[in-house]
Amino acid sequence: MAISQAEAQPSGFLDEEIAEFRSNRDLIKEHLDTTQRLLTESFSKALSPEFSAKLQESLKFEPVRQKVNQLYRGNQTGSSDSSKPCIIIVGQTKSGKSSFINELLGGTFVAQSQSPCTARVTRLTYSDRIYVLVRSKTGEQIGDVQYLEKPTIEEDLVKLKDEDRENDELISSTVEAGIKCEFLRHGIDIIDSPGLNENSSLDSLTLGAIDSFLPIIIYVIDSNSGITVAVQKDLTTIKKTVLGAEVFYLVTKMDVSKDTEQEANRPAQEIEEEKAERVFSKLQRLGYISPNETRDKCNKFLCVSCWEVRRFRRKKELMIKKNKLDPEALKEMENSKWVRRFEEVKTRILKFAQDQFRNLIVSSGGGLRRIQSEILTLFMDKATNIKESNLRKKKALYQIKSLEQEIHQQSKSIVEKNRDELLRQAGLFFAERKPLILDEVRALKYSESVISADMSQKDIEKKCVDEIHALINDRINCVILRLPQRWGSEIVPTGIRRLKAESRRVRKGCGTDARVPGVKEDASRRLLVVVKGLLIGSFECYNIQDKAFRETDGTISKENLVECLITSLKEWFEKQHREFLDNIASSEQLVESCMKLTEKERSEIKTLYPRVARLHMLTMDVISKYKYRGFRIDTEGNLGSGAQGEVFRVLNESGEPALAAKRIVSDEPSLDDIATEVYHSSVLEHDNLVHVVGVRLHKSKPDEKRWTVEIYMELMCCDAWNLMQRHRLPVRQRLKIGLELAKALQFLHSSELIHRDVKLANVLVSEDLRQVKLSDFGLVKSTGFVNRTLVGTPIYLAPELVRGESYHTSADVFSLGIALWYLFEGTGKRHPEYVEIMPSVGAILLAGALDCRPTRLPNMSDQLWDLMESCWSGTPDSRPTAKAAVESLQKIVDSLES
Incomplete structure (x- = not known):
């Protein structure tokens, strides 16, 4: 006949705990599945392939999945209930383990023997009807169920014969006993394991039980032997098997006989204390118990004497049997130290079990929270990068257009500015080079490629003139065009170099990652063509002299030559300028396309962000139930x-x-x-x-x-606003509050976050005023997510928020400046004049937008006033950073202290 533990539904102390654990375990798994599904489905559809791949690579789901699966694992000791917690009794002392189990359950259930033996794992579970059966290592019942009159499990059933020690099927089987016992009603099974390091198969079975669902490990230590080498080896093995496992250390055989007391010539209590301290301090030295723990307060260390408890139990049973209950004697025994201590053991073990439930949920939920936090951090970083990158692209294009216009005008003015120098050089050329060139012309020989037999006289004359012009061109170009080359050197170090730098910035934002279909040539390449043209345009050799010959009567004057040169250069600059404008217009279109794609991704991130934040909060809720x-x-x-x-x-x-x-x-x-x-x-x-x-x-x-x-x-005393209304603090102490507030903003801004509701009512202080903390993160936004929404407290609002413009972290610095004014004022009862006279919130907002500011208060130092004015500057970019404000405030506070 087969039997299942389902026949007896445990009820008691841990019933609600186990039910709640299972419910919360399912919630953790649900949140994990939803988070992973978002990653594989929603994220991959909404986000760019590059960012989706980065998320997949960064997030380590597998370790968290393993932790959550651990909450569902069945134990390996033959139980059909795959999610029932169990107390696993481990230790080197066989009689100590058996005695403890019997007294814990209040009867003789397992055989006690001083002699070591090879035994199978024994599992004790609750049942209204007493039974014993054997299960295979896969949990299948072997043979028939034995129903018992008495709940004692005979040693012969558990003990293995010498010839059976190598039989894997026998040694890996488990003895299961159903017992009607109040302690087991709490919903916990008890597993009596064989000693470790005795047999590899038994070790595997014991460690399998330890690595089961919610193992509550109790390691029994003989106080007379203490922490032996074998005990140390056991504990090391357990810690390696179940990472993060907590062990309850139970020291037995603490009683001291009168003979021992007399022989040692010391009180029994002193001997007991010495035995307990020896074991406890050794566990601390080995790192199993924190060095900060004390023996009295440690919640996982307890000393007991099972012999005293057994004596009390048997005496009570005998009184009941003889119907001679002696209330006074029973009361005396019940109040004895070791009997009371054993009752404490039961309570402590159940509390230890509760803590294990807590640790499992908190650990697995904490791992999931870390993943969700990492997703949100990556989202914030990506959104911020997109927003800042798009702003940089716009700014870069504007700067490129401005620079090119500046260079264009500069180039034309340089040409005009050097007209006189050109005339001087041309004069020198005609004076020094003309005789030499004429000699070369006279000595010029025409090749057949120039003159052929079938040419007319007119054609021959034209070809000869062209050849002479070409010779003169070569000689003039070698000298006269050195001037534009020098002009180019005036432009290159400043304008052109800056132009190239800005082009590289655009390329960064509109290169291969821009993902613009059908566009092969990006903005940077087009811009670099222009840059290259500007670099070499002044050096290109135009046939200026040929043009001078055509436009004159055949003679070359220095005036004609210079005029042609200047006209040609100006025409070339105009041509390049027109080409640049065409190219920059094309680049602007490309940048706009890039920005639309990246802004779309940023919009998707903004949509997904709250969904992940909601999952993070739900996971935190499950953890908080236990913490x-x-x-x-x-x-x-x-x-x-x-x-x-x-x-x-x-x-x-x-x-x-x-x-x-x-x-x-x-x-x-x-x-x-x-x-x-x-x-x-x-x-x-x-x-x-x-x-x-x-x-x-x-x-x-x-x-x-x-x-x-x-x-x-965290619990704080009150906010800074109420504090000032209740107490008149020294100005130095008030400005210290402002300094700590600035430090909070410095940290927030370094994390790419804007608080958006900085005010003294959100600045909390401790009772001793040593701690100052910024609170209320309801309006905090990543810089990548902020839009033009009007939020915050009117008096503290930066004008750009009121006007519906875009804003950045400098908006918090504006609020800091207003907060500093209130802190210096010190009473919390006076407002700036423009606030006092305004009839409504709307009027206050309008006043802020119209650059109304607080007036300087008496005795305010120049340094503090200068800092306030810079903080509430109407131009956001001119305000100091929070870091700079911290540095300034620190100097001001230090000067007051000195």
């Missing part, structure tokens, strides 16, 4: 409120304030914005940023699309 179990929001401890929701204190398991939580009631679409806030504020870690450590999502009703989101964060 902050027992924490509760103190609704009477309201810390403040804002546009999004209220902030409360969060009490830990002991009822002490430990965190703060922002509670937001949200509809479905708004969850995307909240998810983005949670992502930014949870992954960014800096001394001056409030760090979000967890999030919980609660649905109002299953059929409603309303959510209550609780965002857990």
Whole structure:
């Protein structure tokens, strides 16, 4: 007859825990599958092949997938329940392990023997009817089920004979016993393993059990033997088998007999303490227990005496059997140290099991969060690069056009400027070279290629004149065109070099990665043709003298020669300028095509980003259920409120304030914005940023699309605005708050993020004022995602936001300048004059857009006023960076301290 553990449904302490674990395990797997599906399907369709390939290459899904699969793995000890946690008892002391199991379960269930033997793995599980059976290593039942009157598993059933030790089928089989026991009702099985390092097949089976679903490993150590070489080898093997596995160290045989006490001439308690300390300190030295732990507080180390517990249990059984219960004697025994300690063991083991559940979810969920965070980081980087690249392309084209126009005008003016020099050189030429050239003309001999017999006299004369002109051209060109070459050297070092540099920038953005169908020649090649023409155009040899001959009566004067040269150069420059304008127009079209494609990808990224952020928040929610179990929001401890929701204190398991939580009631679409806030504020870690450590999502009703989101964060005292209203702080302390705020912005901006709601109400301080942290990441955006949306607090808004223009990180610096004014003012009760007289928010916004600014306050130093004015400059590019503001503020604060 076959039997399955499904006959008995365990109920008890861990029932809800196991059910919740399975539910959350499924959620982690669902979020992992969705994330991977987004990568392989949605991303590949929406994004460029290059970026999709980069994502595929960067993200390491396999290790996370293995961790999640571990949550579904069945154990290898023959259980038909593939997801039932089990306590695995391991150790070198056979009698110590058996004694502990029996006393843990409150009876004699496994045979106890001092002599070592080769035994099979034994699994104890809950059942209303006591049974024993044997399962193969694949989990199939071998033979019939034996139903027992007493729950004791005979040693002969577990022990293997010498001749069976090499029989793999026998040695890898498992003895399973169903026992009606209250402890097993908690939903945990107990596995009694053979000692390690005894037989390779048994080792494999034991390690297979350890590497099962949720192994709760208890290693039993004999206090008399301590940490032997064999024990060290066991622990090393276990750690290697299950990476990150936690082990509960149980030290047994702690009782000290009266004979031992008298022989040692020391109190029993002192001997017990020495035995416990010897084992504990050795485990610390070997690195199995943290050196910061103490024996009393360590949650995975406990000492027991099974003998004392067994004596109490048997005496109680005997009293019940004889119907002679002695309440006083029972109470005395129940209150004895080792009996109470054993009750603590049960509680501690169940708590240890809970911690293992927590560790599994937190570990696998943490791996998934890292992948989701990496996707979001890559998205932000790509969107920022696209936006900045497109701005650079536009700027580069504008600069190229401006430079070319400058060079064109410069070239023409250089030609005119050197007219007198040309005349002087021409005069020198005629004076020095004319006799020599005439001699060459007289001595010129005409070849047959010039004059032939069938030519007329007129043709012969024309050919001879042409030949003479060609000779004169050669000689004149060698001298007279040296001047334009020198003019070219005036242009090349400045304009042309800059023009080439800008062309290279355009090429970077509009090259092969631009993916413009049918366009083989990119903008850079066209521009470089123009650059090359400008470089050599002044040196090209035009037949200027021939033109001078044709336009005169046959004689060459220096005036005619120079006029022809200047006219020809100007014509060439005009021609090149027209060609350049044609080429730049074509390049602008190409850049526009590139930008449309990249902007399309950026738009797709902006669409996908909230979906991944939502998955990240959902994964974080699952993790937070375990990390902050027992924490509760103190609704009477309201810390403040804002546009999004209220902030409360969060009490830990002991009822002490430990965190703060922002509670937001949200509809479905708004969850995307909240998810983005949670992502930014949870992954960014800096001394001056409030760090979000967890999030919980609660649905109002299953059929409603309303959510209550609780965002857990560091607990701070109050915000800087309220602080100033309550206390009159020294100016140095107030400016230190501004300095820490500037440091927060410096870090955000270095991460390509804009806060967009910098104000003193979002600057939190600790009770001792030593910590200053920027909070509220609800409006934080990557620089690659910002548009022209008007967001923020009116008084602090930069004018470019109010005017609906594009903006950058300098908008936060503007707000910093306003915050510094309020900090110096110091009371939190006075506003700038233009704010005081304005009747509405709209009027305040208009005043900011019209360049209304706070006025200088009495006793304000020149350095501070200069910094404020530069921060709230109407020209964003002229404002200092957050880094520069930090440096300036540091000097100002230091000067006040000195």
